[in-house]
Amino acid sequence: MSAKKKAADAAIVPSNGAAVPGRARVQKAYKIYIGGAFVRSESGRYFQVKDLGGDEPGLVENVALSSRKDGRDAVKAAHAAGAGWAGKTAYNRGQILYRLGEVMEARRAELTSELERSTGRGRDAAREEVLASVDRVISFAGWADKYQSLLASSNPVAGPHFNVSVPEPMGVVAVVAPRRPSLLGLVSAVLPVIVSGNTCVVLASEEDPRTAVTFCECVATSDMPGGVLNLLTGKVSEVAPHLARHMEVQALDLWLDDAELTRELETLAVATVKRVKKRGVAEVDFRDDRLAGLSSLTPFLELKTFWHPMGM
Template sequence: MRKTYKLYIGGAFPRSESGRSYVVNDAKGKFLANASQASRKDARDAVVAARKAFGGWHARTAYNRGQVLYRIAEVMEGRHQQFSLEVSQSEGLSIAKARAVVDASIDRWVWYAGWADKLAQVVGSSNPVAGPYFDFSLPEATGVVAVLAPQDSSLLGLTSVIAPAIVSGNTVVAVSSYERPLPAVTLGEVMATSDVPGGVVNLLTGSASEIGPWLASHQDVNAIDLCGISSEDEARDLEIASADNLKRVRRPAEEDWTEDQGLSRLLNYLELKTVWHPIGV
């Protein structure tokens, strides 16, 4: 049966408001499915959903957010076979190698889940000050993060850019790989059947070159990750558009998603709030 996959916005699965879709082929050029091609309006709806979800998600305890990320890993484990097939078809890997990619993706969700209630201790600090005050610096979420996902790593790369953003309380609007969107679509189905509140993760399929400028210039987006943009000129234009409301821009060099990701992505989406309090009051 010829399928047309939908977007994932605000916990629902709408078609693109433009009615557009595009053909998705496997690594050998064989037809797999049709995917909705997100428009400017879809991107705007996704940002609205992410902003609406931010307050509740950020207000949850760090421990609870870690539980939710762990639940994502559990549900992914239950759909291991489907993910393996989609990664194999999309990236041209053998089933054995695709299974290893899925295993690594699941492990990455678990790894970031474990950091949820440890960030404050590792990143925060008690600061010595010259006066009768307590002074603390505490990490807080940045807000709505737009992610232009890696084009070559359809699942592991996507996981590696979404998980560190949401674990600290941010919400995400992600644009999947254009040629390899099926693992992202299935990940959206996992989000819908896990404990992730609607709007915390929004997944758009379509062209990052088309959607990226609207996300970069959107006044309610607080940070943007350009890891899916390979063109220097395009990345520069997105940086310029992002400067209008002082977005935090991440423009990383080419990454090996199989390696340990460290804390860099976690730290990129955090703000430090410093609190002063008089001693003895």
């Protein structure tokens, strides 16, 4: 191909597909992900997010502003998906999560460009975060059929009984994802919850909801059943209290530096004796592989212990 032809092609299709003379811009509506479907907020509200980097800094796009009822719908979907997801074999859950890693790998360029324009941290930083995120997903996929053997135990008891403890998922976990890093943080918060058979409702980073929605597009094509992972965009302080009060939510995973909101959510969670896991985000190094360790799974597991008479 001649240099002249190449230049002409580049002029017709710029890397971001925008700004071609005479072509109408096709902009994406960033919708929330509930029960395996991308939907608008039932409230009809949206908010605007501005590109901080990438090809068109200053570009403004609309993102759904979730309401209390979106939270309710998401919990309903998560609750309905619980039995099916927990009932799959650990091996199958691992396969599905690995496939999520495969899909993200194939869509690395898209995830990178989302991160780049939303964070303004530059292409290299974005690329590095996407690679780390894919690797983290693969790590958790590997955990799916291994953590059970490490956490289960055969306990000594004073009598002629076998006494065995096995880990089981808790049910629906509400996750407030870290504000940043918006993708690696999201992956590191959500994967340890769902790998063991829990389902979740995630409140995406307020700073960068678009990368989270694009991540959900990977989830949607990964064979993960609808409702296992539900993602809401918008204001955490508006929706999280309703999740903390919701009686069908078993645990809260709060990646939040807002001490006041954390205290409010903890207080609300008392009524239903929810398990609350608090994490300061500022001091976490999300690149640390220990975040993909066994201890990341244990907060959202219950140990079931059963007795069986010996000699039968």
